[in-house]
C-alpha cells in the first residue's frame with residue numbers, strides 16, 4: 482500500500498464528505514476534550530445538543546472548575562456514564578490549580594488526570610495540538626480490521642496491531658485531520674452493517690473487500706442484556722414529592738430519584754415497595770396504587786421500573802440527601818433518565834407543564850408503558 486496515495490485518498494474524501502459538527506469548528510483544547518468525553522459510548526446526534534448547551538453554560542475550564550458538581554451532573558443528565566462528568570470536574574480543578582487553566586500538552590501529565598485514558602490523551606493531543614498520535618476508537622478499529630482483514634471481534638486486544646499500522650500510515654502534518662477523517666469514514670462509509678465499499682476511497686487497498694469478508698469483519702457479537710424488575714414509590718404531601726440522593730459511589734452516584742429498588746426473587750411489587758421503604762427511609766407502607774411502568778436500557782441490563790403512588794405511615798424527614806420538592810423544583814436536581822421520564826409522564830398525565838429539563842422519549846408512544 483502506497484502511504485502517500487492512501488493519505489491523499491482519505492484527505493480528498495474527507496474534504497468532500499465531512500459533516501459540519503460543532504466541535505470541528507474549533508481547535509480549543511477544552512472544547513475538543515469535552516466533545517471527546519461526551520462522544521464516548523454516545524452517538525453524534527445525541528451529543529450535539531448536550532455539547533452546545535454545555536459550552537454555553539461552561540464556556541471554559543475556569544467556569545467548570547468553579548461550579549458545583551450538582552450543576553455539572555444536571556447538565557450531563559441523560560448522557561449516562563456519569564463518572565465521565567465527575568472526572569471532567571476533577572480534572573478541571575486540577576488544571577486550574579496546577580496548570581494555570583491550560584490543558585497540558587504533555588501526554589504523561591494528561592494521562593495522570595482523572596478520566597484521561599490513552600484514547601482521550603491521544604485525541605486531545607492530536608486534534609487540538611496536532612501532535613502525531615494514532616487514534617483508535619470503535620470506528621477506526623473497524624476500518625483498520627477490514628483494511629488488514631483482521632478476523633475476530635472488535636476488541637481492545639486488536640489495538641496493538643492496529644496502532645502499529647496507523648503509525649505507518651499517519652502523516653507528519655495534519656494528522657489531526659487524518660485521524661478525524663478515518664473516524665468519519667468508519668461512521669459514514671465503513672459502517673458496522675452494510676459497508677459502502679463502492680463509495681470508499683480505500684476500496685483498492687482493502688484486504689477484506691478483496692477477500693469478500695467485509696460483512697463478517699469484525700465478527701458479530703450478540704449481547705444479551707439482563708432483565709431487572711424494580712419498583713419506585715411516589716410519595717406526595719401538600720404538593721411536594723419525596724426524593725432521595727443516591728450514594729456518592731456506584732451506578733448513577735449522587736443523582737436524585739424516588740425511593741425504591743430491585744424486586745427480589747419471589748417478591749411481589751407491593752412487597753418490594755414495603756421492604757424498600759422500610760430499609761431506605763424507615764417508614765411503613767400503608768397503601769399503594771400502581772401508576773405505570775417505564776423501561777430503561779443500560780449497556781448490560783434492561784430495567785423495568787414500576788411506579789406506585791404510595792401512602793406511608795409517617796412523613797419521611799428532609800436532610801442533605803432526602804428532600805420534599807415541588808414539581809417546579811425537579812429541574813434543579815440531577816436525575817437519572819428513568820426518573821426524568823417518570824416525571825415527564827406524571828405531569829403530562831396531570832396536565833401540568835413538563836418539568837424535566839431534558840425531556841426524553843415518551844414511553845406511551847413507544848409502547849413501553851404497561
Ligand code: SF4
Pocket residue numbers: 624627628670671672676677678679681682683684687688689690695
Ligand atoms: S472498502 Fe469497504 S470494508 Fe474496506 S475500508 Fe472501505 S468500506 Fe470498509
